[in-house]
Amino acid sequence: MLMNTKPNCKSTPWIKDYLRPIIVLITLSTYCTQTFSSNVPDITSEQLNAQYWQSKLGSNKVIDMTSEDIEKFNQQLFATNPHLVDPLSTSEVLTKAELVSKINKISSVPSSARFYADGTKLTEQDFNKYQANLNIEGIAKHNPVKFGLVSKRSALRTFPTLDRVFNKGMDLDLDRFQETAVFPGEAVSILHRSKDGNWLLVQNYNYLAWVQQSDIAIGDKSEIANYLAEKEFLVVTGSKIQTNYLPNHAHLSEVQLDMGVKLPLVSTSEQNDELYGQSTAASYQVKLPTRKPDGSLSIETALIGRTQDVHLGYLAYTPQNIISQGFKFLGERYGWGHDYNARDCTGFIGEIYKTFGILMPRNSGQQGKGKYGTNFRFNKGSTTISKLTVINDMQVGDLIYIPGHVMMYLGEEEGQPTVIHDVKGLAYWTPEGEFYQGTLNAVSVTPLIKLHLNKTTSYVDRIYNIKRLTVDSVEGL
Template sequence: MEKHFNSTIPEITHEMLNPEFWIRHSETSSRIIGCYDKIESFNNKSISTNHIKDIFDFKIQYAKNEVVDLILSISGPIKKEMYRNGLKLNEEDIKKLQTNLAIDKIPYNPVVKYGIITYRTVVKSYPTDDKFFDNKEEYVIDRLMESAINICEPVLVFHESYDKEWYFIESYNCKGWVRKKYLAIGNKNDIEEYTKSEDFLIVTGRRIYTNYNPIDKRTSLIPIDMGVKLRLVERNCIPNEVDDMDVLASYVIYLPVRNEKNGKLEFVKTLIPICADVKVGFLHYTEENIIKQSFKFLGERYGWGGDFFSRDCSSLVLDVLKTMGVYIPRNTSNQSDENLGIVKKMNGLKVYQKKNFLDWLHPGSILYMKGHVMIYLGKYNEEYYIIHDTIGFYLSCICKTKTGDLKYIKANGVTLTPMSIAYTTSGQNYIDALIASKIFI
């Protein structure tokens, strides 16, 4: 394999692309960072401090102005200097978007419904598939992207768009507009029971798929991302076969599907192959597992807000931690809040002090710069390494110093980076740019 390897980044070797390299050389520990009770306590505290939400504790009766304010907090003013399909937005374009919000259609006392996502989709700040960019050449950062949301995610449904193709929803860590066809409306108790079941599979692979199903297309080749919980069918309810397939070599789960006639939720027995990268129950919350899980994304293309059927820097960290039962906010700024988790603030420290701190820091710790999050891998041959999902960064042409021109690395994906020679777009060295390290517990 090494003969096919080409490193565009100095001090990255082929063997470093294997998580076992870092587990061996960085003294990564298999000790438990937090047991189940401690993780549950962390999650409950995150809810109580409003870092994440328990949607099942929400009220379902709202005043009209409350729903209007909620929608407008996401569907804010659009700048005319944005571009769509290479063309500058005009007043008519913006008016159509605002009309589709259907603000005037919100009833005086709207009743919120419960739903569950039935197919991975994006969450937009406006109900449209169009992508809006800051200039004609941009194609990565769609300014209407809020997040991506996975199958099995419970949501509150507040409102329907004017064209009746979109719902405005809120999940535990994001809100915005999702395509109606990827969501099923259901009973709160049924959805809560499914979501909080203690008998579940956790998807530990980057992405798995259900088997091809010629009997029920609703469950055929469904993509399921890392961190998704799939409720297992109770042992006494497991049939001998599902859709003409023997269950011996499969897990039998309940998969949420949407009844296309009425949009209602159904739970359908579905098979997950025993060979799939899944686990019964959560992974142990260890440094070793954080690194192993993060490397499953290595080489995946960058997707701003979850676009491109992919992830960005904060959702990579989020999905890794979900496999261990740790739930954190969606965006980097909220994740880095000093009141969340065990935080070491690094603002004001000199570079040598930050290096001294990195010498002490455990691999698997989460590192933050302004607007960016990374997973620390450790120190090797006097260099500090991270794995992160990034559009790109600059490298010093002469290692360890900023002598000469900086070379831009158009990463556009999950990659490894030596911190001493990496620079931000503003020309600041990665180590100097660190503002905090964190353990979510």
């Protein structure tokens, strides 16, 4: 299926002897051609460019949801969906029963076996060690809740440990203690501390789990609320960017910021023409949450170069921008639960939509089964024809859900609906009648109809919802 190809490069001398007297400097140019090789059926190299799909759209003037629509959408979603919460609305005191219930919700011992990377099966004693660090005995009758801002991208974990564990199949890409990630500038409520003091049980806007305390800055609730309410802000629109390098301020220097991170801008009256030994003319000045040695919050000014992939305020929610944002992740390795400094299928979707200001639940089932948006739902009795009827009428940005996975619709090529998604496996029937099973393990562009989960079950067979987020769906929560 895969072809081994080598570039065919030729040097082209553009300099002619008779031009030498009148040309000051002309360099030799080189052109290279390379045969495209792929294990993905029916996808050409041209289709791996955002511009290819954008050219099929025409105008970029129609905005599906205005900023006011999106704000209303989020407000209604937070009010009606149990998987989205405002962490600052957390009760400031939790009873012992309430806190134990939350810990058990995330840190329960799995019913199936788990294994370390060397194949050793976790024993009861191993789980007892992790459970002991939950610090249940340290829970009081009444437990004050603290609040904080994330100062560094950090993993949210099932248990307060970085130990990696796996299912019986020993797929070392799927760490079963890895849940998701939090990002700089996000607010969290801090519910509990591990026995070793190194971990915090936190609730962000769409997840509850354990995070390393070194990545959270604890602050005053009102200060955090004011920080989040800033009207002038910068949104990261690249897959990843970094703050500027600063030689004497390591905590502000080259801080990674992922797509969708939102940081307030320093007000014009507070800006400095020179800062950290350099001019600020070519940089944005943003308010970055940092953590003092005692763990408390400090809001400091960081610099982000104006050539970085960022945007003043949220991007306009248009088909052109949806495609552009999705392709910025193309080729990034799949990261279960935001592992590998990357993201999985729902992380991929969530980060794209955050650049428009749209927030969604974390897991695919929570998204797919959620009532928000316009939903085209299917059940076990739905026919392939009924699904194809909806598929043939999809719009760019529509989200396609199968159990445990989500894809985003790009467009159609010669009658073949095409999607972009962050996906691990790849399977389909070849024209020769052979069943191909391989690996993508990355953000990939693929056809939809041809993809299979196994020899007898296609992706289309398992589609249970197609979700559309437009202005018409705001009232449909």
